[in-house]
Amino acid sequence: EAGVAQSPRYKIIEKRQSVAFWCNPISGHATLYWYQQILGQGPKLLIQFQNNGVVDDSQLPKDRFSAERLKGVDSTLKIQPAKLEDSAVYLCASSLDMGAQYFGPGTRLLVL
Amino acid sequence: GQQLNQSPQSMFIQEGEDVSMNCTSSSIFNTWLWYKQDPGEGPVLLIALYKAGELTSNGRLTAQFGITRKDSFLNISASIPSDVGIYFCAGQLLGAQKLVFGQGTRLTINP
Numbered sequence: 001e002a003g004v005a006q007s008p009r010y011k012i013i014e015k016r017q018s019v020a021f022w023c024n025p026i027s028g029h030a031t032l033y034w035y036q037q038i039l040g041q042g043p044k045l046l047i048q049f050q051n052n053g054v055v056d057d058s059q060l061p062k063d064r065f066s067a068e069r070l071k072g073v074d075s076t077l078k079i080q081p082a083k084l085e086d087s088a089v090y091l092c093a094s095s096l097d098m099g100a101q102y103f104g105p106g107t108r109l110l111v112l
Numbered sequence: 113g114q115q116l117n118q119s120p121q122s123m124f125i126q127e128g129e130d131v132s133m134n135c136t137s138s139s140i141f142n143t144w145l146w147y148k149q150d151p152g153e154g155p156v157l158l159i160a161l162y163k164a165g166e167l168t169s170n171g172r173l174t175a176q177f178g179i180t181r182k183d184s185f186l187n188i189s190a191s192i193p194s195d196v197g198i199y200f201c202a203g204q205l206l207g208a209q210k211l212v213f214g215q216g217t218r219l220t221i222n223p
Contacts, residue, residue, distance in 0.1 A: 004154075031209060042200050042213030043155070056210055091154050099162070100145055101202075101211060103154035 002026065004104030006092050012110045018080035021107045025073070025094030033101060034067055034077050035091040043091055049075060087111045118201050118214025125191060126222050133217040134185040135201035143204035144177050144184040145211065150197045196221050
């Protein structure tokens with residue numbers, strides 16, 4: 001069974017530029033999550049989708065971050081404009097139901 | 113918000129030693145998950161616990177869901193070099209899918 005796929009794996013941009021990350025969850029997993037992981041910390045949830053609807057986006061900085069999951073499968077997370085403090089690993093995870101979440105390899109973002 | 117206190121923050125051990133780490137919280141969780149994260153990779157699920165008091169093993173790893181539903185521990189027996197990495201506990205609140213993560217335990221093994 002294929003795992004969660006993410007791209008790109010690495011991205012370097014300058015502040016005020018925009019960037020987008022892509023995630024393809026495990027086949028059949030209805031729930032998709034985007035996490036931000038700052039160096040030395042555990043992942044922090046940004047947004048959770050159930051199929052193509054948003055379940056929880058309470059910790060998403062909506063002035064600059066947006067995410068969509070239009071067809072209930074793939075998802076895109078965008079940052080516009082990026083700030084220095086957005087440098088982090090952006091992890092996508094998926095789950096079948098209210099249980100274990102499986103993570104992708106992450107996208108490492110460096111904002112200069 | 114809910115917080116998980118994971119300890120120790122780091123461990124330096126000799127190969128072959130046993131390892132123990134734990135997570136505690138003031139909140140009640142209905143699921144506990146333990147993940148391992150290698151450098152440059154995403155967290156990999158090691159063990160999932162769904163019932164209070166549950167004790168589950170995965171090879172040399174053993175984890176337990178505390179009776180109070182507010183804590184969990186992970187033990188690794190006879191550590192080997194590939195056990196090096198950062199271990200995270202994560203708790204799922206009753207009726208929610210959101211995971212709350214601990215701060216991680218960084219395990220270093222001296223050969």
